[in-house]
Amino acid sequence: MADLTASERVRALVGPSLVSAGLELVDVELHGPVLKVTVDRDGGVDLDAISDATRLVSDRLDSDPDVFPGRYTLEVSSPGVERPLRTPEQFRRFVGELIAVKTLPGTEGDRRVEGRLDSVEEGGVVVAGRFIAHADIERARTVFVWPEPGPKKDLSAPRSKSGSKAGAGRERAS
Secondary structure (H helix, E strand, O other): OOOOOHHHHHHHHHHHHHHHOOOEEEEEEEEOOEEEEEEEOOOOOOHHHHHHHHHHHHHHHHHOOOOOOOOOEEEEEOOOOOOEOOOHHHHHHOOOOEEEEEEOOOOOOOOEEEEEEEEEEOOEEEEOOEEEEHHHEEEEEEOOOOOOOOOOOOOOOOEOOOOOEOOOOOOOOO
């Protein structure tokens, strides 16, 4: 494990335990002393799942202090609506969806590409008709598209406690 980055060592240590707990390890990022671990599962994760994952990751890191030596702050979260895409398996799950890719400097073509993920192929992905090698991807994520707003409700008339418009169709006894 000595040749691996800190993120790769953490991924190798905690990934199998998270999978055993029914969670997917989406991402591991290190930003200074902050270790960010992103988890998910079918149907999404709730606060209980995040709490369980935090305990699990913390326990695994404590069990092998050589994997991540020194002080750190652990943050465990869900991927949110725009989730990062790192592995070919993650890309495969989102074929047909809108994604954004930023390529490494020096990669031919525009560095930022946004469009439908057409396919995942040996060695890379096809986004909006453009093949991008996995090795050329600096980062990628899904893109959340806000739904079109529906018809507006008439909020101008006051409502009674029963939910009907006040005074609508009612007579008052004198």
